[in-house]
Amino acid sequence: MRFWGYDSALEASFFIEEDALRRLEPNAHRNESGFLNAFDSNRDVICAAAASVYVRGSRGSYDLVAANF
Template sequence: MSLNFPNPSRSYDAYHHCVNFWGYDNAREIAFTVNHSVISNLSPNTGSDEPAVLAAFDEHREQILTLARGIYVAGPQNRYTIG
């Protein structure tokens, strides 16, 4: 497994209450979604607005990336949900 996260970009999806981010396995882009519930568990006092959720994501980025690495399996799947 050579999953890495060189791109710090992330985006908030208000409709689904989640944050999307991307990793790479060599040249393959792998999309990840982390549900608001996971972020709330990591940071219980997080508000539900975009700036608060993205700030909590940034604060716990390494923990979230560790979760992403834990669920990733090399293969044809290119989208994963955490939570």
């Protein structure tokens, strides 16, 4: 699943892998709806993980994997 974060006027793209979402919500349905619900239910944790890997001005895209959680 891809989502975007903002640092003032800078936009960064993040991709969270399916395995990472399953780590956060082990019982989530393995379909679009299930993964969207897992993302929504864990938004604060996901945003914290995204902030921890983000480096201002470094690159435009970051991957979040199960190990980030």
